[in-house]
Amino acid sequence: MDSRDKLARDALKSQFMRRVYLERPDHDDSQGCNAGSLLHDIVDVADDSYPRQFHYSRETYVYIYVLKLRSDGSEVLCKVAAASLTGEKRLVQEARMYESPNTASLQGTVMPKYHGLFQGDVNSFFKVTCMILEHCGKPLSRPLIHEDFAFRDAVLNAYSQLHTAPAMLVKGDASEYKYEDIVRRGNGQPCLVDYGSSRPHRGDCDQPRFDFKSFTPIPGTDLSCGEILEVSKAAGALMDNSFEIKGIGPMHYHPKKTIADYWRSARSEMMARGYNETGGHEVIQKHLEEYKNYLKDMEALGKPGNDE
Numbered sequence: 001m002d003s004r005d006k007l008a009r010d011a012l013k014s015q016f017m018r019r020v021y022l023e024r025p026d027h028d029d030s031q032g033c034n035a036g037s038l039l040h041d042i043v044d045v046a047d048d049s050y051p052r053q054f055h056y057s058r059e060t061y062v063y064i065y066v067l068k069l070r071s072d073g074s075e076v077l078c079k080v081a082a083a084s085l086t087g088e089k090r091l092v093q094e095a096r097m098y099e100s101p102n103t104a105s106l107q108g109t110v111m112p113k114y115h116g117l118f119q120g121d122v123n124s125f126f127k128v129t130c131m132i133l134e135h136c137g138k139p140l141s142r143p144l145i146h147e148d149f150a151f152r153d154a155v156l157n158a159y160s161q162l163h164t165a166p167a168m169l170v171k172g173d174a175s176e177y178k179y180e181d182i183v184r185r186g187n188g189q190p191c192l193v194d195y196g197s198s199r200p201h202r203g204d205c206d207q208p209r210f211d212f213k214s215f216t217p218i219p220g221t222d223l224s225c226g227e228i229l230e231v232s233k234a235a236g237a238l239m240d241n242s243f244e245i246k247g248i249g250p251m252h253y254h255p256k257k258t259i260a261d262y263w264r265s266a267r268s269e270m271m272a273r274g275y276n277e278t279g280g281h282e283v284i285q286k287h288l289e290e291y292k293n294y295l296k297d298m299e300a301l302g303k304p305g306n307d308e
């Protein structure tokens, strides 16, 4: 147990953690009559088997613990930033997304249900911020591509729900996509977690959902969201539309193109690399066959009934 962990645990057992409302800055709780306005009121602090540590992120300094709700004894997750401005900023940003009325209808399905953000000063030096969320299940432990078709399909639908009305939000940049942010609920449906880098969607989403067996859009020719492209690739929905011959560059695939067509389009590059027409045809043929096998594999991934 390090000092932040100890500070966080002390705060969770304390009676100083007070609910803060980000979307209602005028919220007046000065009368103190708002039931459930203390963490202590909604979380069972008497049970000594809690809090249990669930996860710790070295990047964001956020601890996640499992706690127990007072109301029905169900387990919830508690994300805690203790004496960390980076962690606090991230939790506040995330809480703002949960408190927005736009995400209310998604909570409990594709997003976890939100139970509030709490803050308190454990001692005069350290501020502790924590957020209580539904415990939806375990995150994926391997890349999305290994999940069955129905689940991958449902994950693409979940992301498309985030990107369209009423939520209209981007969970993060393409580089921030992680399979660990996808949780399989007890009912087999996906829940997407961690909104610490989420932001409102700018304008309408150009294409919130790609069908399986779609060819990857050519970069720069359309306005697809990076996040949607990334998860569609991860789910095995998008197929490359070109094959690469080393040193020559990509050949754009078309089912009607012949070997002679590919040779014609790359003749000067291939001749510069020392290929004559016969040798060029052979190497194109070999790469095209490999690419067609790849397409066959991708088609199998894009169909129900081919699950592991």
Ligand SMILES: [Zn+2]
Pocket (backbone or CB within 6 Å): 163, 201, 204, 205, 206, 207, 208, 225, 228
């Ligand atoms: Zn989008």
